[in-house]
């Protein structure tokens with residue numbers, strides 16, 4: 270079923286007018302500033318005596334700016350003060366699961382850390398009837414304080430909740446968005462207004478909302494930005510249609526396509542690890558790397574989301590976006606700078622260099638019911654919102670290749686599945702054998718066991734570890750495998766911010782580096798669409814695997830075909 274984007278007319282009404290775009294020239298570069306009025310002032314004056322630099326969150330004074338001190342520590346926006354502007358964040362679909370689970374808690378965390386500007390308001394918008402008080406009561410149940418900073422938590426929550434309001438309306442009603450505009454203006458009280466809309470709604474109503482919000486509730490004095498949640502279409506065509514429709518009302522600069530995996534701490538760390546350590550970058554190619562594995566698994570099924578999931582499946586839900594984005598970041602050439610456009614340019618080159626995906630390099634699976642310890646775990650098709658004869662994959666494994674000089678012949682194996690034995694996301698880099706290894710005979714017959722492996726464990730228990738070979742202490746010459754382990758909880762006994770916190774803050778600051786540009790999206794769909802179409806046209810039956818298992822055995826055959834063993838099932842880490 271193709272996603273239809275209604276109200277996508279052919280007339281172009283991009284907003285805001287260029288006079289409202291927040292372009293400034295800083296250090297000779299064009300920057301998009303989060304607030305127009307005071308920023309230029311800030312460039313020339315150090316108001317507090319602190320040494321501030323204009324920087325994007327990646328540390329460079331480029332396309333977008335954020336507020337950091339010289340060490341890269343993000344400075345509280347509230348501390349900088351901005352009396353003449355107001356930030357309004359409207360969460361469209363505020364009554365929904367994602368809003369409750371992630372967006373309101375992330376906004377509260379930003380408030381708690383003093384990362385929101387002095388004047389801000391949060392509006393929930395949805396069809397459900399709710400008063401401001403009822404919204405506050407709903408979201409208060411999901412707010413938590415950082416374990417390491419829980420003092421004044423109750424007060425902070427109360428302060429945050431007083432900034433939260435609700436407006437009930439239809440998603441396609443310009444009139445209702447005009448009412449919202451009136452309420453936003455009232456809170457803005459004549460200050461310069463910056464408005465962020467978060468589309469936390471099903472995709473078939475994205476365009477309606479963007480049309481109504483752009484025509485009736487966009488800022489006329491500051492910036493207007495829209496965060497769009499995935500799915501961005503379900504194939505090349507529908508994604509292109511969505512982009513075209515959105516661009517009737519928004520410029521590309523205003524669209525923030527979110528992939529929350531890019532906001533995860535360990536994914537952010539991937540580039541740091543590679544580009545700031547001499548020991549890794551020289552090894553980052555086919556010369557030393559045998560294969561790369563991108564693994565996502567969840568130990569629960571699609572419970573509650575079967576209706577959505579059945580129209581998308583695991584390839585669209587996880588591989589085409591989260592895992593492919595990580596692959597692009599992993600494999601890109603060194604960008605010219607840390608500027609968003611430079612990074613996204615390099616990612617696009619990787620995506621455009623991918624070898625077309627073949628059906629024979631893909632394995633699909635679907636979980637079936639299983640009983641364990643007296644408990645019955647339902648199969649995918651036991652969900653009443655899923656058709657009994659569904660062949661939608663809940664598991665997929667694929668071998669991908671990048672046709673460029675750096676990665677020629679190196680398999681990038683992806684694996685994603687629901688209802689597996691564990692919840693984890695990781696990047697595994699398996700290195701080649703040591704040539705002419707002096708200690709070959711000490712390893713026994715299985716040389717693969719002695720190769721180095723670098724693991725970035727994205728979640729849970731964030732860690733970076735490197736498997737090395739070492740001598741067991743003693744008089745003999747026995748070799749052992751050990752981990753050089755950077756375990757985040759031990760090194761940084763501080764709660765790691767949720768991905769949504771980082772991404773919301775970036776959108777507020779106009780930093781686009783962790784958001785998907787439309788050409789990246791096109792390239793991602795170009796890669797996956799033919800294969801998805803083939804799977805669906807041929808109605809390829811998924812291999813069934815029991816709920817809570819390690820997935821279909823087909824995934825092992827696929828890896829073996831490319832001379833690879835899944836690192837997560839090696840016995841050492843499984």
Ligand SMILES: NC(=O)C1=CN([C@@H]2O[C@H](COP(=O)(O)OP(=O)(O)OC[C@H]3O[C@@H](n4cnc5c(N)ncnc54)[C@H](OP(=O)(O)O)[C@@H]3O)[C@@H](O)[C@H]2O)C=CC1
Pocket residue numbers: 362363364365366367368395396397440468469470471472474498499500577
């Ligand atoms: N939940 C999650 O973990 C994730 C969600 N996403 C994406 O984020 C977006 C929001 O997700 P989620 O909160 O789970 O979605 P929900 O299904 O909970 O929908 C959000 C809100 O949209 C309104 N809504 C739901 N269905 C319809 C419909 N058919 N027509 C009009 N309005 C509808 C409802 O509000 P009301 O009836 O009050 O108007 C609902 O509360 C989706 O695009 C989803 O794909 C992405 C990653 C993870």
Ligand SMILES: O=C1O[C@H](COP(=O)(O)O)[C@@H](O)[C@H](O)[C@H]1O
Pocket residue numbers: 529567586587694
């Ligand atoms: O985008 C999605 O991600 C979640 C997993 O996110 P995580 O941050 O909890 O790992 C997944 O459950 C969902 O199906 C998918 O749409």
